[in-house]
Amino acid sequence: xxxxxxDAKSLSERVLSRSSADACVVKIDGGEEHSLRFARGxxxxxxxxxxxxxxxxxxxxxxxGSVTTTLLDDDALQAARLRSEEIARLLPVxxxxxxxxxxxxxxPSARYDDNAAALRLDALAAQAARVIAEGARVDVDTFGCxxxxxxxxxxxxxxxxxAYERSSEIDLSATARNKSxxxxxxxxxxxxxxQRLDAEAxxxxxxxxxxxxxxxxxxxxxxxxxxxxxxAVAELAFWVMSAMDARAADEGRSFYARPGGGTMIGEKLFxxxxxxxxxxxxxxxxxxxxxxxxxxxxxxxxxxxxVVNALYRSRSWAQKTGxxxxxxxxxxxxxxxxxxxxxMIRSVKRGVLVTRIWYENMVERxxxxxxxxxxxxxxLIENGRVTAPVRNMRFNQRLGELFxxxxxxxxxxxxxRAAGGGGAAAAPPxxxxxxxxxxxxxxx
Amino acid sequence: xxxxxxxxxxxxxxxxxxxxxxxxLDRALLHDLAGxxxxxxxxxxxxxxxxxxxxxxxxxxxxxxxxxxxxDERRARGFGLRVLxxxxxxxYGARRLDSASxxxxxxxxxxxxxxxxxxxxxxxxxxxxxxxxxxxxxxxGVDPFAVSTRDKADLLLSIxxxxxxxxxxxxxxxxxxxxxxxxxxxxxxxxxRQTRTRIHPGFTxxxxxxxxxxxxxxxxxxxxxxxGWEYVTGAGLLQEAALAGEQARAKLSAKPVVSGDYDLxxxxxNLWLTIHETVGHSTELDRVLxxxxxxxxxxxxxxxxxxxxxxxxxxxxxxxxRSQPGALSTIGFDDDGAPASSAEFKIVDKGVFRNFxxxxxxxxxxxxxxxNGCAYADSPTAFPIQRMPNISLAPNPEKCTLEDLFSxxxxxxYVVGAGSWxxxxxxxxxxxxxxxxxxxxNGRLGELLRDGAYQGRTLPFWRSLDGLxxxxxxxxxxxxxxxxxxxxxxxxxxxxxxxxRFRKVRVLNTTGDV
Numbered sequence: 008x009x010x011x012x013x014d015a016k017s018l019s020e021r022v023l024s025r026s027s028a029d030a031c032v033v034k035i036d037g038g039e040e041h042s043l044r045f046a047r048g049x050x051x052x053x054x055x056x057x058x059x060x061x062x063x064x065x066x067x068x069x070x071x072g073s074v075t076t077t078l079l080d081d082d083a084l085q086a087a088r089l090r091s092e093e094i095a096r097l098l099p100v101x102x103x104x105x106x107x108x109x110x111x112x113x114x115p116s117a118r119y120d121d122n123a124a125a126l127r128l129d130a131l132a133a134q135a136a137r138v139i140a141e142g143a144r145v146d147v148d149t150f151g152c153x154x155x156x157x158x159x160x161x162x163x164x165x166x167x168x169x170a171y172e173r174s175s176e177i178d179l180s181a182t183a184r185n186k187s188x189x190x191x192x193x194x195x196x197x198x199x200x201x202q203r204l205d206a207e208a209x210x211x212x213x214x215x216x217x218x219x220x221x222x223x224x225x226x227x228x229x230x231x232x233x234x235x236x237x238x239a240v241a242e243l244a245f246w247v248m249s250a251m252d253a254r255a256a257d258e259g260r261s262f263y264a265r266p267g268g269g270t271m272i273g274e275k276l277f278x279x280x281x282x283x284x285x286x287x288x289x290x291x292x293x294x295x296x297x298x299x300x301x302x303x304x305x306x307x308x309x310x311x312x313x314v315v316n317a318l319y320r321s322r323s324w325a326q327k328t329g330x331x332x333x334x335x336x337x338x339x340x341x342x343x344x345x346x347x348x349x350x351m352i353r354s355v356k357r358g359v360l361v362t363r364i365w366y367e368n369m370v371e372r373x374x375x376x377x378x379x380x381x382x383x384x385x386x387l388i389e390n391g392r393v394t395a396p397v398r399n400m401r402f403n404q405r406l407g408e409l410f411x412x413x414x415x416x417x418x419x420x421x422x423x424r425a426a427g428g429g430g431a432a433a434a435p436p437x438x439x440x441x442x443x444x445x446x447x448x449x450x451x
Numbered sequence: 452x453x454x455x456x457x458x459x460x461x462x463x464x465x466x467x468x469x470x471x472x473x474x475x476l477d478r479a480l481l482h483d484l485a486g487x488x489x490x491x492x493x494x495x496x497x498x499x500x501x502x503x504x505x506x507x508x509x510x511x512x513x514x515x516x517x518x519x520x521x522x523d524e525r526r527a528r529g530f531g532l533r534v535l536x537x538x539x540x541x542x543y544g545a546r547r548l549d550s551a552s553x554x555x556x557x558x559x560x561x562x563x564x565x566x567x568x569x570x571x572x573x574x575x576x577x578x579x580x581x582x583x584x585x586x587x588x589x590x591x592g593v594d595p596f597a598v599s600t601r602d603k604a605d606l607l608l609s610i611x612x613x614x615x616x617x618x619x620x621x622x623x624x625x626x627x628x629x630x631x632x633x634x635x636x637x638x639x640x641x642x643x644r645q646t647r648t649r650i651h652p653g654f655t656x657x658x659x660x661x662x663x664x665x666x667x668x669x670x671x672x673x674x675x676x677x678x679g680w681e682y683v684t685g686a687g688l689l690q691e692a693a694l695a696g697e698q699a700r701a702k703l704s705a706k707p708v709v710s711g712d713y714d715l716x717x718x719x720x721n722l723w724l725t726i727h728e729t730v731g732h733s734t735e736l737d738r739v740l741x742x743x744x745x746x747x748x749x750x751x752x753x754x755x756x757x758x759x760x761x762x763x764x765x766x767x768x769x770x771x772x773r774s775q776p777g778a779l780s781t782i783g784f785d786d787d788g789a790p791a792s793s794a795e796f797k798i799v800d801k802g803v804f805r806n807f808x809x810x811x812x813x814x815x816x817x818x819x820x821x822x823n824g825c826a827y828a829d830s831p832t833a834f835p836i837q838r839m840p841n842i843s844l845a846p847n848p849e850k851c852t853l854e855d856l857f858s859x860x861x862x863x864x865y866v867v868g869a870g871s872w873x874x875x876x877x878x879x880x881x882x883x884x885x886x887x888x889x890x891x892x893n894g895r896l897g898e899l900l901r902d903g904a905y906q907g908r909t910l911p912f913w914r915s916l917d918g919l920x921x922x923x924x925x926x927x928x929x930x931x932x933x934x935x936x937x938x939x940x941x942x943x944x945x946x947x948x949x950x951x952r953f954r955k956v957r958v959l960n961t962t963g964d965v
Contacts, residue, residue, distance in 0.1 A: 075525040
């Protein structure tokens with residue numbers, strides 16, 4: 008159930024006013040979601056859901072107990088509050104306890120659109136129909152998922168903080184396969200604003216990539232020149248970003264740890280072409296205004312021209328180390344340039360064009376050694392031209408080396424990402440050398 | 452062969468009406484609400500409808516070093532109604548349990564079925580379904596939710612202390628508990644009430660050499676189980692944490708793995724995940740049909756390979772079940788209302804691929820009359836899809852110990868515990884790390900190694916299986932969090948196996964040339 012700001016405030020005040028704890032934090036979130044899937048041009052599963060959750064965290068004597076419930080009647084809320092207080096009383100004292108925040112100033116983040124918020128399954132079916140029709144036109148099978156949502160998050164504390172923000176989302180991704188089921192293509196997009204999603208373009212891109220009758224080639228494992236399309240760059244950048252935890256660096260457990268102690272903030276660890284930032288006000292991929300602990304998200308360059316500029320830091324670790332808390336980011340922008348993807352392809356003598364990557368996992372955290380595979384649209388580039396589809400390859404790639412030796416970046420665009428549960432990401436295509444494909448797969 | 456399947460043969464407990472005190476939701480209310488919704492759906496023209504009500508209670512606690520960082524309890528109730536109208540599914544779910552919400556749910560589910568009709572193409576077709584009326588309660592000793600908060604907090608802090616007192620610089624420990632209560636009803640008359648509890652105590656001990664800029668960690672080998680608190684108290688977690696602290700420290704200065712092809716003896720604490728990824732997912736019929744092509748992926752297996760594909764060596768028999776005691780997919784009925792007995796089948800028998808896993812409405816695509824009980828929805832508000840039952844590698848009927856497996860290896864590696872994992876979307880090329888790697892030299896276990904991972908292709912790997920432990924070496928492992936579908940659903944599943952030996956598998960050094 009989607010709650011307005013007034014309703015969320017009223018509900019949170021109702022809980023806070025009855026708290027008998029030293030301090031109390033109430034978080035409420037929820038909304039409505041619609042989703043449908045299709046395979047081989049026909050509908051398979053769908054859903055519409057409505058959900059509201061309230062999380063009550065009671066602070067008693069430097070201890071915090073939390074209870075979350077979807078039951079919003081008075082009796083249930085009282086039971087949840089009392090249970091959170093009971094948990095807090097039973098816990099050992101937290102040596103790094105931090106009290107709830109008071110009022111904060113949040114930069115606005117435009118992530119809500121009435122049109123996207125109102126979309127139901129009929130509108131999503133119309134988008135799927137465009138993909139299916141394009142597949143029929145170019146004689147490929149189509150598979151995909153269309154979804155929309157409107158969601159809200161509210162946070163209130165007994166120290167006077169109240170924050171509320173809402174977002175709408177629309178997401179369309181499409182996979183196409185040729186009729187012999189021997190080649191595959193993919194395209195996808197995620198937007199907060201309904202009119203920014205171009206279903207026709209997604210359908211065309213996925214089907215164009217799949218419409219190859221040529222038998223895919225196998226490449227031998229080795230180091231290759233690659234052009235990674237924006238979805239692949241965003242996926243890889245997520246892993247660079249998700250490792251940027253200050254505590255792990257301070258404790259020597261991270262790529263961002265300085266040998267001998269401390270962090271690598273201020274050090275140039277990547278190519279100067281690499282800049283990754285978060286910004287609630289940037290309409291391309293706006294970060295939320297409110298971070299998980301209520302700390303405001305600010306426009307911030309985490310990596311600026313290759314230099315590590317900031318690391319995430321929880322409130323308790325910030326208090327312990329005397330540093331500024333920095334909330335973990337979910338949405339980010341990788342800066343690009345004006346180069347076009349076609350120009351990049353023309354510049355490559357022999358290499359691989361990668362549409363997207365899949366099932367990444369960190370193999371070795373200290374060196375950011377990531378493994379994963381290509382899927383749905385790997386192509387061989389020879390003498391500046393795409394010449395053949397290429398079967399999937401496994402990569403084992405140290406991300407410091409990959410993002411430390413960027414040959415060129417193209418124009419940044421909003422893209423789609425699966426890693427980390429999705430979120431808004433904008434990234435450019437990237438040309439890089441010596442990308443390590445370590446073995447072959449029979450997959451496409 | 453029946454004797455070798457001893458770990459599988461215990462049937463789940465069938466509880467009678469007197470088991471009602473294990474259920475939080477009111478039986479009469481659920482029956483009334485189900486009747487209301489299903490009748491309304493039928494009156495509106497639905498040829499079939501089913502509904503799931505439920506409550507999931509979770510507890511998650513996490514400690515880091517000397518600090519209890521989180522202690523959260525979460526309770527979620529709701530329903531999900533699925534209707535089949537003119538050959539199209541329509542689904543609506545909400546986190547409410549009242550008649551007004553149910554009435555709205557019927558309208559919205561029907562609206563959704565009508566909305567997708569323009570892109571339906573092939574109408575959804577269902578097989579004949581049995582209509583069971585039953586209750587099932589997972590056998591359990593001590594209810595984890597009845598154990599004091601302080602005891603749980605103290606246990607986690609003690610685990611951290613044990614690891615740090617024995618070589619680890621850092622330790623994080625966690626406890627996840629979930630109790631699912633579900634009531635399933637369909638328009639054919641099924642009325643099934645079930646409840647089960649799962650629990651996973653875990654930790655990671657980490658040692659750091661700041662001068663060398665090196666770190667090593669050792670995750671707990673204690674698996675997630677369908678069990679009560681007695682499982683936690685009997686797991687020897689403090690002893691394991693102390694050992695893990697020592698091993699994390701030892702890994703810092705262990706001999707690096709030299710990349711190359713090795714004979715591997717893989718411990719069940721590692722092999723379960725390889726079974727999950729290479730066999731469990733590749734034999735899901737919805738993936739084979741392309742229903743997951745856009746995200747979770749497809750499979751290298753095609754329908755025509757049924758009964759024809761030589762998946763592995765003759766030692767390889769993979770069994771599906773919903774009855775292993777303590778296993779995470781053990782339950783009385785799946786989320787389509789199919790009884791656990793439907794899910795008792797062999798996926799691979801003596802190396803030959805014999806069965807897909809199927810949910811409602813899939814069997815006819817491969818010419819079979821009915822599904823085999825492999826549906827699960829991760830919450831009442833989620834659309835039920837095909838998910839794994841327990842899937843396990845049957846032990847060797849002949850006597851074979853772990854030492855027997857080592858004895859057949861001249862130059863190999865013994866892999867213990869699950870590490871980093873990855874597999875391509877068609878389930879062919881995989882790479883798995885581990886917690887502990889030991890060299891095997893001339894038939895004997897040797898030194899601890901560091902920085903290893905093994906890589907392979909599913910069929911050559913399983914065809915290279917040439918040694919298998921017997922039932923005395925069998926171990927049940929598993930996970931709370933197998934992801935699939937859009938929106939992503941997370942399923943618990945167990946995989947048992949004995950240790951097994953595989954020939955000439957590629958091993959990487961993850962700090963060297965990869």
